Amino acid sequence: MLAERQKKVGSLVCVGLDPLPEKLPEYLKNQKNSLARDIEIWMGNIAVATAPFASMFKPQSAHWEAIPGGVEALRRLIGRIHQMFPDIPVFLDCKRGDIDRTQERYRIAHFDLNGADGVNFSPYMGKSCMAGLVDKEHLGRALVGLCYTSNPSAREVQDVLVEYVGVQMPYWQFIARRTLQWACELEVVENAGLVMAAAYESPKDSGNIYSEHLTICRQLVGNRLWFLIPGIGTQGGFIKETVKAAYAGSGSIAINSSSEIIFAGSGEYYATDAAKKAEELRDAINVAL
Secondary structure, three states: OHHHHHHHHOOOEEEEEOOOHHHOOHHHHOOOOOHHHHHHHHHHHHHHHHHHHOOEEEEEHHHHHOOOOHHHHHHHHHHHHHHHOOOOOEEEEEEEOOOHHHHHHHHHHHHHHOOOOEEEEOOOOOOHHHHOOOOOOOOOOEEEEEEEOOOHHHHHHHOOEEEEOOEEEEHHHHHHHHHHHHHHHOOOOOOEEEEEOOEEEOOOOOOOEEOHHHHHHHHHHOOOOEEEEOOOHHHOOEHHHHHHHHOOOOOOEEEEEOHHHHOOOOOOOHHHHHHHHHHHHHHHHHHHO
């Protein structure tokens, strides 16, 4: 679904729909709706405006769960996107990871009730974190494991050396290998993926752009897993280096930007401002291809 959408619109952009109540445009505060409804309208209008440049939408679950009535608003938003743009996948950023029975509850909540086309998961509790999300009746759903994330503190955990098949490697590389193995065993490899941070400036060597993690991961998993890539935009990721290291054809990567797009404007034309940012990102990525 992602690959077909990317071919259709010539874009690798994933628009993150991560609202913050304090960022709600003043224009919407005067509509006398509930906060959840105002945010639903806000994000819905941004989704409509950015759709021509989007290959995927990615609401972050916590940003909606923290709003009274937010979960219901999120479900309505996902339903609206599916109705208006049935070819654009909606990926729910929820990072769930638990034992089989609990993970199955998350599966029902996020796929069946929320209506998402894909979710990400934390692999810390092992294979059950992925297995509990699998529904044999819906193998087209995307299951994406956390692997190499963009937050700086991740390095103190994800870079720890472990031994696997007699070889020492960073923990994140072990997770990449295991996620691919699980996906094959569970027969969901076609839509499975990894969260892989965008290229970034090395904190140890100012001015040096680090993209080796993307290159190594492509070597480890080949083209069998797709990469959901955060860290572009306000997080300072580098587009050219990211695309060069990670791209392997349509559907192989989706580059997410949230704050830089959805908070681009706060006035009456906030949706137009968001669309302009999404278009700029699309164009910058395409130049790098």
